Amino acid sequence: MDKRFSNLPLRKGVGIALLNNNNQIFVAKRIDNPYNFWQMPQGGIDVGEEPLEAAFRELKEETSIKSVKLIREVNNEITYHLPDNLLGIIWKGKYKGQSQKWFIMKFFGNDNEINLKTKHPEFLEWKWINIEKITDKVVDFKLHVYEKIKIELMNMY
DSSP: OOGGGTTSOEEEEEEEEEEOTTSOEEEEEETTOOSSOEEOOEEEOOTTOOHHHHHHHHHHHHHOOOOEEEEEEOSSOEEEEOOTTTTTTGGGGOOSEEEEEEEEEEEOSOGGGOOOOOSSOOEEEEEEEOGGGTTTSSOGGGHHHHHHHHHHHHHHO
């Protein structure tokens, strides 16, 4: 890590592993990344907000999804650090990475509820994939996060 940024704090965030009725996982392609990387919904925790509240809010803000129920909370927070080329750029340069609380949720709505054309769109497209595939197209610096979530999900079934 670039030493200029080593004293920056980690951003507090949440991640959502969203399963459909076929136990496939929701992933989406970010608008700001021109490559073929896919991610699960995630985002920051606002001041005074509980992590679960943030997870429901982020899911709605990013995907318009409201028809979900919590299956379980992943025990420990998972941390990642930004690569040097993104330090000082992402999150207005305030953070060196993120410490995330993850939640596993079940989607019980219809796919037509999913709408990426939100007030502040983050994604270009979305799809349901098999759990084993969530590590195939993730950015390198989040790979260990997705590997941990994959193990959590695989242990459920």
